[in-house]
Amino acid sequence: MPLFRTEGLTKSFGGLRAIDSLDMHVDEGEIVSVIGPNGAGKTTFFNLVTGLEKPDDGVIEFDGQPIVGLVPSQIIKLGIARTFQNVRLFPNMTVRENVMVSRHCRTRSGLIGAVLRTPAFRREEEETRRIAEDTLGFFGTRLVGYRLDQLALVLSYANRRRLEIARAMASSPRLLLLDEPTAGMNPRETVEITELIGKMRDEKGFTILLIEHDMRVVRGVSDRVVVIDYGRKIAEGTYEEVAQNEQVIEAYLGRPAEKGA
Amino acid sequence: MxxxxxxxxxxxxxxxxxxxxxxxxxxxxxxxxxxxxxxxxxxxxxxxxxxxxxxxxxxxxxxxxxxxxxxxxxxxxxxxxxxxxxxxxxxxxxxxxxxxxxxxxxxxxxxxxxxxxxxxxxxxxxxxxxxxxxxxxxxxxxxxxxxxxxxxxxxxxxxxxxxxxxxxxxxxxxxxxxxxxxxxxxxxxxxxxxxxxxxxxxxxxxxxxxxxxxxxxxxxxxxxxxxxxxxxxxGGKGRALQGRLDALPAQRRRSYISILLLVAAAIVYMIPRVVGPFLSEVLDLAGLYLLMALGLNIVIGYAGLLDLGYVAFFAVGAYTTAILTSPNSPRFTPEMTLWASLPFVVLAAALAGLLVGTPVLRMRGDYLAIVTLGFGEIARILLNSDALKETFGGAQGIINIPNMVIGPLTVRGPEVFFYPIFIFAILAGYVSLAIQNSRMGRAWMAMREDELVAETMGVNIVAAKLSAFVVGASLASIGGALFAVKVGSVFPSSFNIVVSITILVLIIVGGMGSVPGVTVGALALVALPELLREFNEYKFLMYGILLIFMMLKRPEGFIPSKRRALELHQDEVLQDAWLQIYGDEETGPQEEGV
Known part of the structure; x- marks a missing residue:
């Protein structure tokens, strides 16, 4: 049974079918890339999965359980965490706090515990802190040390992206949704992220669903590629298979001009 | 040239x-x-x-x-x-x-x-x-x-x-x-x-x-x-002293700090005796405002919910106390002691917090401010209304609220009342600081920063908003209870919008999110006009000027929390500045911390 599966997923905005009866699945431990031209419905797909939008029709199942109708905070608790295409951190919180926030769904201490400083509260706080710092350590030295106490808004663009990924990772998800993790990064940083995505699966055991425009990244990490255009799946397979697919080439490059027109 | x-x-x-x-x-x-x-x-x-x-x-x-x-x-x-x-x-x-x-x-x-x-x-x-x-x-x-x-x-x-x-x-x-x-x-x-x-x-x-x-x-x-x-x-020796204190071994530092605390407690104990009844009265008032400002600070400073009807919770606290303790309460006269009524007071305020919080769950910023402003007025008008006169006493209010009794002691007069107010204000300050670095405090701040992302990252927005309202309301209600007992009577006219605005000004001028800032704000803005009667006449003009000045020149407040100061003057320490201080990204001293 796949870890994650959609069936007949449909979402319209007014007259526009952003997602049109989309069937797809992701197996445990896979890295699947979702690609498609701009406006193909990739981000809408992520929004549907994470509960930010409600589908008009269709099924989304995670670990055999339907998740349509759940609110975002319930979905991350089940184990689906995401990043955003246009980095959305908590700018006025420190780097460490940004990551600690995403442990919210894995911790339980309340106001009373915080005020009374109960041992359970202290233990949990200590653990949250440790996990946050460990997760940030995944990115080498870039986000640790003095940076832990810096506000997120002073970070460089690439570090903001890294921090966003760290924040999603710290929630101990089983499925990680990365929305264009390398957008706006320079070639060196792109290579670094590509390697990290592989490492996330191999070392942390995340299953990863990825939206990406940079084909080098897609080729570098994907076990399988799903191509979406106008909200419909037009191709699926390994990178090489998909790259040869005529419909895909057409979606990206357009139809060749009719001969003799 | x-x-x-x-x-x-x-x-x-x-x-x-x-x-x-x-x-x-x-x-x-x-x-x-x-x-x-x-x-x-x-x-x-x-x-x-x-x-x-x-x-x-x-x-x-x-x-x-x-x-x-x-x-x-x-x-x-x-x-x-x-x-x-x-x-x-x-x-x-x-x-x-x-x-x-x-x-x-x-x-x-x-x-x-x-x-x-x-x-x-x-x-x-x-x-x-x-x-x-x-x-x-x-x-x-x-x-x-x-x-x-x-x-x-x-x-x-x-x-x-x-x-x-x-x-x-x-x-x-x-x-x-x-x-x-x-x-x-x-x-x-x-x-x-x-x-x-x-x-x-x-x-x-x-x-x-x-x-x-x-x-x-x-x-x-x-x-x-x-x-x-x-x-x-x-000048500047304070920091050196702090440094020397930090350098001491933990055992000795703890004993030094406990000695300092004892000295501070002794001084606080002496304050009302030394300053006399009039100044004590003024300090009591400032303390009540401080208590409420700390509560509102949680709602606005931490959770980012601009609540302009905060006086409603103050009123709920005061009236619940009055009804539960006064023999002259028009409808119910359980005649409890203050301490027995206090849990019910907090409960009533928490319910009021839910009542106000639930309909405004989907509102943010200015809209929230206007709606809560309305709630504040509704509370006052209800208390004043003839329809509810049977319960709240209308414009005549509720009188004869008994004094606070602690063991064999009856707390009467501004000098003695200073102590309970001081203790509750300290407690409120402690609660604020304790919550700030906790799971819920972080959830509130995340919500303040970006509600949608906070929700996506697992923060239950409904629970976070309601709990912020409830905690803020509870602190205000304790302020209300103390106020009712201190004055001995409650009237609707005591709970007008000016109270809400004054508390808001305290927070903004003192420094949003900063407990010391709010304290100084309460002393300067509430106590000073009481002491200098001629100031009182121009109080609101001065508040207004001060607010505009603060917004233009020092939006983080006079004694900002470290965080707010960072936020608002961040342009001075952008990336380049950090690189200058900490060296190149790959070789900087941050690696020591790894």
């Missing part, structure tokens, strides 16, 4: 420093003159003149008036901001000239006003523009000489303001402190006298103060010398 000399300094590739604009001085002079005219026309000068600061020659009225010339002289004379690639601008004769221009122009505007007031009867519009005011403004020397004097004094004060920039930085601070403290000690005679008397030092009063009011010259000298020496020798 003289600027070329500056450019020849070591960094000779810099462009000459930008020159201080005298046009700017003209503008500030005119603004300063207008400010002075407003202060005079609304009667502030005349009212304030009754308070003598330094015995024969300086009273608060004219000080306030010429504060305009001083401030705008200071602003006009401030060197232009340093720019990259330019030499550092220095204050010089040009600053003094700018200050003089600002001072003269302020004087001219004020003189024009005096001429106008002399020629035309302005009293139909400005009631306070009386012949007495004119006499005051002309120093009692007649219009001609008076105007000349105004021009001279205003210019001199303007130059003095701009001269501040010429004082070398090491002595500037001690001198400023000295002047401020002398004025403050003169101003706070009515506070300091009872304190000295309480301390058993009545003889010191006669040395410092004239009987009729105002510092004696000897007093000025004593205060000035004391402050100057203290600030000159102790």
């Amino acid at each position: 003289e600027r070329a000399a500056t450019a020849a300094e070591p960094l000779d590739d810099l462009l000459p420093a930008p020159v201080l604009s005298l046009q700017r001085a003209v503008r500030f002079g005119l603004i300063g003159g207008m400010a002075a005219v407003v202060v005079a026309a609304i009667g502030m000068v005349e009212t304030f003149e009754a308070r003598t600061l330094i015995d024969p020659f300086l009273a608060l009225g004219l000080t306030t008036l010429y504060l305009a010339s001083f401030t705008f002289g200071f602003v006009a004379g401030s060197p232009p901001p340093e720019r990259e690639g330019f030499a550092k601008p220095k204050a010089g004769l040009r600053s003094l000239a700018a200050g003089a221009i600002a001072g003269v122009l302020a004087g001219v505007v004020l003189s024009a006003f005096m001429l106008l007031a002399d020629a035309v009867n302005l009293r139909n519009i400005f009631v306070s523009v009386s012949p007495q005011l004119l006499e005051l403004l002309t120093f009692g020397k007649g219009l001609g000489t008076g105007i000349l004097l105004v021009l001279v004094v205003s210019t001199a004060v303007g130059v003095a303001g701009s001269a501040v920039h010429l004082i070398p930085a090491q002595v500037r601070r001690p001198i400023m402190y000295t002047v401020m403290w002398v004025l403050l000690v003169g101003l706070l005679q009515s506070v300091i006298e009872p304190v000295f008397r309480g301390l058993g030092l009545p003889s010191l009063i006669d040395v410092l103060y004239e009987e009729a009011g105002g510092l004696r010259l000897a007093g000025v000298v004593i205060v000035a010398a004391a402050v100057f020496l203290l600030s000159f020798f102790l």
Whole structure:
């Protein structure tokens, strides 16, 4: 049974079918890339999965359980965490706090515990802190040390992206949704992220669903590629298979001009 | 031409420093003159003149008036901001000239006003523009000489303001402190006298103060010398002391801190005894506001929910206490003790928090502010209404609320009441600080930053919002309970919008999210107008001016929380600055922390 599966997923905005009866699945431990031209419905797909939008029709199942109708905070608790295409951190919180926030769904201490400083509260706080710092350590030295106490808004663009990924990772998800993790990064940083995505699966055991425009990244990490255009799946397979697919080439490059027109 | 000399300094590739604009001085002079005219026309000068600061020659009225010339002289004379690639601008004769221009122009505007007031009867519009005011403004020397004097004094004060920039930085601070403290000690005679008397030092009063009011010259000298020496020798030692305390081994540090706490407790215990009933009363009021400001700070500062109807929770606390404890409560008379009723009070406030919070769950920012403003008014109107008179007593309120009883002790009178208020305020401060670095505190802050992302990252927004409202409401309700017991009666008129606004001003001026800031804000903004009755009349004008000033110049508050200061002045420490401090990203000292 796949870890994650959609069936007949449909979402319209007014007259526009952003997602049109989309069937797809992701197996445990896979890295699947979702690609498609701009406006193909990739981000809408992520929004549907994470509960930010409600589908008009269709099924989304995670670990055999339907998740349509759940609110975002319930979905991350089940184990689906995401990043955003246009980095959305908590700018006025420190780097460490940004990551600690995403442990919210894995911790339980309340106001009373915080005020009374109960041992359970202290233990949990200590653990949250440790996990946050460990997760940030995944990115080498870039986000640790003095940076832990810096506000997120002073970070460089690439570090903001890294921090966003760290924040999603710290929630101990089983499925990680990365929305264009390398957008706006320079070639060196792109290579670094590509390697990290592989490492996330191999070392942390995340299953990863990825939206990406940079084909080098897609080729570098994907076990399988799903191509979406106008909200419909037009191709699926390994990178090489998909790259040869005529419909895909057409979606990206357009139809060749009719001969003799 | 003289600027070329500056450019020849070591960094000779810099462009000459930008020159201080005298046009700017003209503008500030005119603004300063207008400010002075407003202060005079609304009667502030005349009212304030009754308070003598330094015995024969300086009273608060004219000080306030010429504060305009001083401030705008200071602003006009401030060197232009340093720019990259330019030499550092220095204050010089040009600053003094700018200050003089600002001072003269302020004087001219004020003189024009005096001429106008002399020629035309302005009293139909400005009631306070009386012949007495004119006499005051002309120093009692007649219009001609008076105007000349105004021009001279205003210019001199303007130059003095701009001269501040010429004082070398090491002595500037001690001198400023000295002047401020002398004025403050003169101003706070009515506070300091009872304190000295309480301390058993009545003889010191006669040395410092004239009987009729105002510092004696000897007093000025004593205060000035004391402050100057203290600030000159102790300036910056506080941090060193803190450092030495931190360096101590944990065991000894703990014992030092507990000794300090004991000393502090002893001082607090002495406060109401020393200051006497009137000052205790004022402190009680400030403490109540502090308690509520700490609660509102959680709602606004932490969770970012702009609640303008906070007084509603204060009212719920006060009325629940009144109903549960007073034998005169119109409908229910359980006649509980305060302590027995307190859980119910908090519960009622928590319910009220849910009641207000639930319908506004989907609202943010301005919309939330308007709706909560409405809720605040609804609460007051309901309490006042005839329909609910059977329960809340309508405009007659509920009277005969029994005193607080602790064991065998009956808490009566402002001096004794200081202690419970102080203890609850400390508790509220502790709760605020404890929650700040906890799971819920982080959830609130995340929600303040970006609600949608917070939700996506696992924060249950409904629970987070409601809990912020409930915690804020609970703290306000304890304030309400104390208020009800202290006054002995509750009336709807005590719970008007002004309370909400005052608390909000405290938070903004003190520093949002900062517990010490809110404390100082409560003392300065609530206690001060109570102590100086003439301030009370212009309280809201001053709040307004202060709010605008804070928003423009110091949005993080006077004593900001570390975080807010970082947020709002972040442009000064952007990435490049960090790199300069911490070295290159790959080799910087941050690796030590790994």
